[in-house]
Amino acid sequence: xxxxxxxxxxxxxxxxxxxxxxxxxxxxxxxxxxxxxxxxxxxxxxxxxxxxxxxxxxxxxxxxxxxxxxxxxxxxxxxxxxxxxxxxxxxxxxxxxxxxxxxxxxxxxxxxxxxxxxxxxxxxxxxxxxxxxxxxxxxxxxxxxxxxxxxxxxxxxxxxxxxxxxxxxxxxxxxxxxxxxxxxxxxxxxxxxxxxxxxxxxxxxxxxxxxxxxxxxxxxxxxxxxxxxxxxxxxxxxxxxxxxxxxxxxxxxxxxxxxxxxxxxxxxxxxxxxxxxxxxxxxxxxxxxxxxxxxxxxxxxxxxxxxxxxxxxxxxxxxxxxxxxxxxxxxxxxxxxxxxxxxxxxxxxxxxxxxxxxxxxxxxxxxxxxxxxxxxxxxxxxxxxxxxxxxxxxxxxxxxxxxxxxxxxxxxxxxxxxxxxxxxxxxxxxxxxxxxxxxxxxxxxxxxxxxxxxxxxxxxxxxxxxxxxxxxxxxxxxxxxxxxxxxxxxxxxxxxxxxxxxxx
Amino acid sequence: xxxxxxxxxxxxxxxxxxxxxxxxxxxxxxxxxxxxxxxxxxxxxxxxxxxxxxxxxxxxxxxxxxxxxxxxxxxxxxxxxxxxxxxxxxxxxxxxxxxxxxxxxxxxxxxxxxxxxxxxxxxxxxxxxxxxxxxxxxxxxxxxxxxxxxxxxxxxxxxxxxxxxxxxxxxxxxxxxxxxxxxxxxxxxxxxxxxxxxxxxxxxxxxxxxxxxxxxxxxxxxxxxxxxxxxxxxxxxxxxxxxxxxxxxxxxxxxxxxxxxxxxxxxxxxxxxxxxxxxxxxxxxxxxxxxxxxxxxxxxxxxxxxxxxxxxxxxxxxxxxxxxxxxxxxxxxxxx
Numbered sequence: 001x002x003x004x005x006x007x008x009x010x011x012x013x014x015x016x017x018x019x020x021x022x023x024x025x026x027x028x029x030x031x032x033x034x035x036x037x038x039x040x041x042x043x044x045x046x047x048x049x050x051x052x053x054x055x056x057x058x059x060x061x062x063x064x065x066x067x068x069x070x071x072x073x074x075x076x077x078x079x080x081x082x083x084x085x086x087x088x089x090x091x092x093x094x095x096x097x098x099x100x101x102x103x104x105x106x107x108x109x110x111x112x113x114x115x116x117x118x119x120x121x122x123x124x125x126x127x128x129x130x131x132x133x134x135x136x137x138x139x140x141x142x143x144x145x146x147x148x149x150x151x152x153x154x155x156x157x158x159x160x161x162x163x164x165x166x167x168x169x170x171x172x173x174x175x176x177x178x179x180x181x182x183x184x185x186x187x188x189x190x191x192x193x194x195x196x197x198x199x200x201x202x203x204x205x206x207x208x209x210x211x212x213x214x215x216x217x218x219x220x221x222x223x224x225x226x227x228x229x230x231x232x233x234x235x236x237x238x239x240x241x242x243x244x245x246x247x248x249x250x251x252x253x254x255x256x257x258x259x260x261x262x263x264x265x266x267x268x269x270x271x272x273x274x275x276x277x278x279x280x281x282x283x284x285x286x287x288x289x290x291x292x293x294x295x296x297x298x299x300x301x302x303x304x305x306x307x308x309x310x311x312x313x314x315x316x317x318x319x320x321x322x323x324x325x326x327x328x329x330x331x332x333x334x335x336x337x338x339x340x341x342x343x344x345x346x347x348x349x350x351x352x353x354x355x356x357x358x359x360x361x362x363x364x365x366x367x368x369x370x371x372x373x374x375x376x377x378x379x380x381x382x383x384x385x386x387x388x389x390x391x392x393x394x395x396x397x398x399x400x401x402x403x404x405x406x407x408x409x410x411x412x413x414x415x416x417x418x419x420x421x422x423x424x425x426x427x428x429x430x431x432x433x434x435x436x437x438x439x440x441x442x443x444x445x446x447x448x449x450x451x452x453x454x455x456x457x458x459x460x461x462x463x464x465x466x467x468x469x470x471x472x473x474x475x476x477x478x479x480x481x482x483x484x485x486x487x488x489x490x491x492x493x494x495x496x497x498x499x500x501x502x503x504x
Numbered sequence: 505x506x507x508x509x510x511x512x513x514x515x516x517x518x519x520x521x522x523x524x525x526x527x528x529x530x531x532x533x534x535x536x537x538x539x540x541x542x543x544x545x546x547x548x549x550x551x552x553x554x555x556x557x558x559x560x561x562x563x564x565x566x567x568x569x570x571x572x573x574x575x576x577x578x579x580x581x582x583x584x585x586x587x588x589x590x591x592x593x594x595x596x597x598x599x600x601x602x603x604x605x606x607x608x609x610x611x612x613x614x615x616x617x618x619x620x621x622x623x624x625x626x627x628x629x630x631x632x633x634x635x636x637x638x639x640x641x642x643x644x645x646x647x648x649x650x651x652x653x654x655x656x657x658x659x660x661x662x663x664x665x666x667x668x669x670x671x672x673x674x675x676x677x678x679x680x681x682x683x684x685x686x687x688x689x690x691x692x693x694x695x696x697x698x699x700x701x702x703x704x705x706x707x708x709x710x711x712x713x714x715x716x717x718x719x720x721x722x723x724x725x726x727x728x729x730x731x732x733x734x735x736x737x738x739x740x741x742x743x744x745x746x747x748x749x750x751x752x753x754x755x756x757x758x759x760x761x762x763x764x765x766x767x768x769x770x771x772x773x774x775x776x777x778x779x780x781x782x783x784x785x786x787x788x789x790x791x792x793x794x795x796x797x798x799x800x801x802x803x804x805x806x807x808x809x810x811x812x813x814x815x816x817x818x819x820x821x822x823x824x825x826x827x828x829x830x831x832x833x834x835x836x837x838x839x840x
Contacts, residue, residue, distance in 0.1 A: 074721065075721065078721070084719070086719070088713075088716075090715070090720070091713070091716060092708070092709050092712035092713055092716055092717070092779070093712055093713065094708065094712035094775075094778075094779030094780045095708060095712060095779075099705065103702075103705060103720060104720050104721060106702055107720060107721040108721065111702055112701055112702060112703075113700050113701050114699075114700055114702055114705055115700075
């Protein structure tokens with residue numbers, strides 16, 4: 001066996017009596033692309049913090065460069081070639097690209113004075129390493145997510161890194177940006193630099209990872225090669241639960257469509273969208289970021305009134321000129337960014353669920369009926385199996401998946417006929433993801449019409465009975481997920497619009 | 505050159521400078537007194553104390569906090585210094601008062617620094633508390649009263665002038681105080697510290713993203729502690745200058761100035777959320793406020809309008825930066 005870049009053996013760490021890491025072992029070879037997978041709360045972040053020297057383990061050893069450590073300082077980790085690229089990239093939005101790139105080197109050299117000419121030289125060298133073309137004097141806060149990530153990668157490479165740890169690197173990237181990232185990682189591999197991906201999604205990193213280590217509840221479950229893994233096994237190792245990964249087949253309850261849209265368009269966002277949806281169906285609308293998928297969803301929810309076209313609900317033409325009118329017509333919308341758009345994080349779980357139907361808890365005099373609202377909240381908490389001891393607790397005490405369930409509860413409380421979900425499982429761990437999918441199927445079976453807007457291809461393929469593909473503001477294809485592969489769908493999503501229209 | 509101009513018009517300082525020029529021209533047209541040697545020297549004179557305070561307030565703002573304790577801190581360290589010297593009948597040079605206020609300023613600043621670096625409580629809250637503690641010590645422990653007769657060295661320093669400017673028409677004279685040099689020294693020190701030391705870049709980094717600063721290897725707690733030591737010293741120097749120039753120690757003279765100083769710095773384009781701003785902007789902001797305070801009399805506007813116009817300036821100045829912030833956020837969200 002070649003010398004490992006890092007070997008972590010039997011690491012244990014407890015915080016205030018909670019065993020965050022319970023005997024983790026992880027070995028990474030030089031140039032290896034390794035994936036560390038685990039659900040939220042499985043101890044991934046704690047493990048990274050141990051490797052990068054932020055936390056000292058209670059027991060266990062870390063071996064790097066032939067030396068044994070029982071705990072690291074951040075400086076020791078860096079000087080042994082460990083670099084972490086955090087999910088938020090840990091960049092300074094208020095400083096220039098140059099300073100962001102060069103400041104670490106200045107600090108590592110324990111300098112008291114900074115020299116701007118030297119910093120510029122350092123920064124130039126940094127971006128040259130990955131052929132990254134960028135204005136060094138631009139403020140990092142003005143860059144795109146992908147550019148910020150490249151800044152973080154260039155910075156990590158500055159200090160002779162031998163292992164780069166990337167925390168959920170692909171979450172906020174488009175397909176094209178992910179491809180560019182993977183190219184860089186393969187290039188690093190060629191130079192003997194190992195990469196550790198931290199992820200809870202198989203599909204994101206499956207194609208590039210050479211080995212997987214899966215952890216659950218702070219303990220290593222398995223280390224294996226990608227050939228030994230498939231979706232089902234991956235989910236099982238991550239959660240310890242078996243999931244039904246059958247595809248969705250609707251039990252159609254009515255022939256008459258509940259929602260019909262024809263020729264819908266919003267200037268500068270999307271054009272000529274025609275679709276129809278029957279009760280009990282789950283329709284997938286997929287497309288890249290900027291394809292118009294979100295704008296279409298907002299338009300169906302009245303938040304972005306259409307400039308052209310017609311919307312019919314149960315055969316009646318309606319004008320959706322605001323969110324209230326959409327709700328009144330029985331359309332519910334679960335927003336993309338569940339944290340900032342959908343929830344009042346500081347408020348209680350109960351009030352978050354009942355807020356959108358607050359009017360129905362008012363007596364004739366307009367006095368709020370607390371008891372009725374509380375009863376309704378409790379019923380929903382139970383129905384959706386939200387893990388909380390008390391609906392009066394604040395929403396931010398819950399895990400990501402449970403928060404997502406509350407957003408669902410909030411919109412189901414208005415008894416919608418059509419429910420639109422935008423990226424329903426973005427950032428949700430795999431167990432909660434399955435739960436949300438299960439809830440959606442149950443709702444469809446009860447006669448709700450569901451639209452899932454998502455660029456998570458397996459998600460739409462598995463859970464929808466029809467999938468429409470948006471590209472550059474138009475619906476470019478409608479496919480039957482039962483006979484469509486992931487790759488085919490991905491291609492339709494990212495094809496240049498010129499190719500799709502034939503000769504332009 | 506064209507690139508420089510394009511860069512310039514994007515800065516806050518440029519617009520602030522334009523406002524100051526317009527205001528100066530208006531005052532000149534109305535009174536004919538603005539661009540006279542003695543008025544300009546008067547303005548420089550009035551800049552000294554708020555200017556030194558502004559440097560300290562600016563450094564804390566850049567690091568992502570708001571310090572409201574500096575007037576109380578300055579009062580306490582200068583009061584204690586004066587008391588000690590007067591009680592012991594100090595007849596020597598001005599070096600001892602300086603050494604004492606610097607030492608006391610550092611100690612009191614360290615007190616602020618200890619709390620801000622140890623506890624994850626906003627600096628504003630901590631300094632609201634320490635401000636009360638400082639004035640409590642001064643009024644209770646030291647049972648402060650006005651000290652009318654300063655040690656001779658301080659009086660002398662307060663009266664020392666660099667040069668005297670005379671108005672050719674009216675014959676009025678104004679003297680440029682020696683203490684203006686202190687403002688210059690503090691400014692140069694702060695400029696070098698902020699721009700050319702890892703400590704100074706650390707302040708900006710912390711103001712941008714504190715956890716990122718920690719991960720990058722900045723010793724955040726260490727930086728916070730020493731920041732408050734430095735700010736304590738700067739504030740105490742301003743207090744000493746003020747007391748010397750007034751030739752008398754009024755324990756209640758300084759508190760209240762913090763809002764005007766913070767407003768001046770924010771008016772100068774320093775983000776109230778931390779991380780961005782320049783010393784030039786902070787000085788221009790201070791100058792604008794000083795001009796408004798000093799020159800309204802020249803135009804014949806009753807002094808009670810001063811408070812009013814200062815308030816308007818603060819609302820407009822902070823309002824503009826708030827609008828810029830929301831716009832930037834909206835722009836960032838357009839793609840979502």
